[in-house]
Each structure stands twice: as C-alpha cells, then as structure tokens.
Amino acid sequence: MADVTLGLEGSREEALDTRTFVFRPDGPVGALPGQYLLVKLDVPEDPRRGSRSFTMANSPRAVSVLVTTRMRPASPFKRALAALTPGARIPAKDSFGRFVLPDGDGPVLMLAGGVRVTPFRSMLEDLLRGGGGRRVTHVTSDRTPEAIPFRAELDGWARTAPWLRLERTVTRPLAGGSSWGGRVGRIDAAWLGSLLAEPPSTDVLVVGPPGFVDGMAAATAAAGVPKDRIRAERFLGY
Known part of the structure; x- marks a missing residue:
C-alpha cells in the first residue's frame, strides 16, 4: 500500500449516468489489472468521510489512471467528484483487492453486471498491450443499450484482437429509446453453457451486484467449471 496523488486531467461521459475521470498520478501505481485504489475527497457531509474505493479501469502500464463510475446526484461524494476541475489534486492509496486474472494460458470467461465492467476493461487493455x-x-448484462460502458471502445478492440469475443445482453431494450438488435434478458444457464467450450480448464471471473455474482458463480459451477477456477467480486454500490 502506497500513497499517491492524482491530478485530474479531465472527464468524459462513458454511458448513461456514467463518467470516466482521467487522472495523472504523481508517481508509479503498483496496481495489478483488476485491483482498486482508495480515493479521498473533502466531503464533510458524506457519511463515509469522503473515502471511496475505485477500480482502476485501465492498464497499470498506462501513464494515466481511469476511474469510471455511476454518477448519482443524491450522493454527496459523487457531487464532489463531479465538481472537480482539471488540475485538481486528490490523495489516494494503491493498491487493494485480489480480483485479478489468474496465471495460465487457458480460456477465460468474464461476466460483468453493469458498470462493474471496470476491472475487465483494465485486464483486457493490459492483455492488448502485452499481445494477448x-x-x-x-459477457456483460446491462439494463439498456445506453447504459453499456465502453461499448464502442471494446468493439474496436474485438475487431483487432482475434482472441477476444464480446457478448452482451440488456434487460430493458426499449427503456432508453434507442434500437437494440442484440440479446434481451438475463444471462441464463443455457447461454452460459454455450459459452463454455472447455469448462474444466476455463477461468471464470464474475463481478457485479451480489445476486448477479452468486447466480453466475452457481451456474458456471453447475456447467462444469471447478470452483477453484471461479473468482468473484461483489459490488454493493454507493
């Protein structure tokens, strides 16, 4: 664990109610892809004293640190984060968490619920930088097409990386008003089974709300993936 100062370079809309903040650290960040930083803001009215954990959404090999999060106006912390202007400097500690890509050369199945796709973006960018x-x-599950983070970016990666396959589903395809020609509904056991060509040798990583994580972990285990090959991270939200 080390102290690092993050300087804000800018932010951008990533998906519906979701923003990516681009920070430049004042020194090397020791995180592995999938790990998170502890960020501190001065928010006196915040019940958690202005402290939050954010997964680094890009490869640690990059010069910047990307933080992608849902923006909730009711949250004092999120309001303070949104109010930051370029040049703002905030303290952070790195790095925490054990949700990382295991060693090996076998197939990998990544299952993400909503904005918690961030650790997978970090892992995928790192694999791209390292040659795959x-x-x-x-596989991602979102409410609407507009809520899918990194959609165009990941599509671009998949076009140039033959080892990467993207699968998406949405549960409310018409709620956002745009057209959707993809899969509709929740990830079910039958679909999971079709994605697992080699269950005994596949590493499965699952991240999202507790109900999503528990359901996906149980379904992949039932499909033949050894339990010691299933890694999960539950996100309670804030």
Whole structure:
C-alpha cells in the first residue's frame, strides 16, 4: 500500500449516468489489472468521510489512471467528484483487492453486471498491450443499450484482437429509446453453457451486484467449471 496523488486531467461521459475521470498520478501505481485504489475527497457531509474505493479501469502500464463510475446526484461524494476541475489534486492509496486474472494460458470467461465492467476493461487493455495470449469471452448484462460502458471502445478492440469475443445482453431494450438488435434478458444457464467450450480448464471471473455474482458463480459451477477456477467480486454500490 502506497500513497499517491492524482491530478485530474479531465472527464468524459462513458454511458448513461456514467463518467470516466482521467487522472495523472504523481508517481508509479503498483496496481495489478483488476485491483482498486482508495480515493479521498473533502466531503464533510458524506457519511463515509469522503473515502471511496475505485477500480482502476485501465492498464497499470498506462501513464494515466481511469476511474469510471455511476454518477448519482443524491450522493454527496459523487457531487464532489463531479465538481472537480482539471488540475485538481486528490490523495489516494494503491493498491487493494485480489480480483485479478489468474496465471495460465487457458480460456477465460468474464461476466460483468453493469458498470462493474471496470476491472475487465483494465485486464483486457493490459492483455492488448502485452499481445494477448489467452482466449477471452467477455459477457456483460446491462439494463439498456445506453447504459453499456465502453461499448464502442471494446468493439474496436474485438475487431483487432482475434482472441477476444464480446457478448452482451440488456434487460430493458426499449427503456432508453434507442434500437437494440442484440440479446434481451438475463444471462441464463443455457447461454452460459454455450459459452463454455472447455469448462474444466476455463477461468471464470464474475463481478457485479451480489445476486448477479452468486447466480453466475452457481451456474458456471453447475456447467462444469471447478470452483477453484471461479473468482468473484461483489459490488454493493454507493
């Protein structure tokens, strides 16, 4: 664990109610892809004293640190984060968490619920920078097409990386007003089974709300993935 200062370079809209903040650290960040930083803001009215954990959404090999989060106006912390202007400097500690890509050369199945796709973006960018080497199936479940983070970016990666396969589903395709020609509904056991060509040798990583994580972990285990190959991270939200 080390102290680092993050300087804000800017932010951008990533998806519906979701922003990515681009920070430049004042020194090297020791995180592994999938790990998170502890960020501190001066928010006196925040019940958690202005402290939050954010997964680094890009490869630690990059010069910047990307933080992508849902923006909730009711949250004093999120309001303070949104009010930051370029040049603002905030303290952080790195790095925490054990939700990282395990060693090996077998296939990988990544299952993400909503904005918690951030650790997978970090892992995928790192694999791209390192030349790939593993077959990855990346599956996301979102409410609407507008809520899918990194959609265009990941599509671009998949076009240039033959080892990367993207699968998406939405549960409310018409709620946002745009057209959707993809899969509709929740990720079910039958679909999961079709994505697992080699269950005994596949590493499964699941991240999202507790109900999503528990359901996906149980379904992949039932499909033949050894339990010691299933890694999960539950996100309670804030």
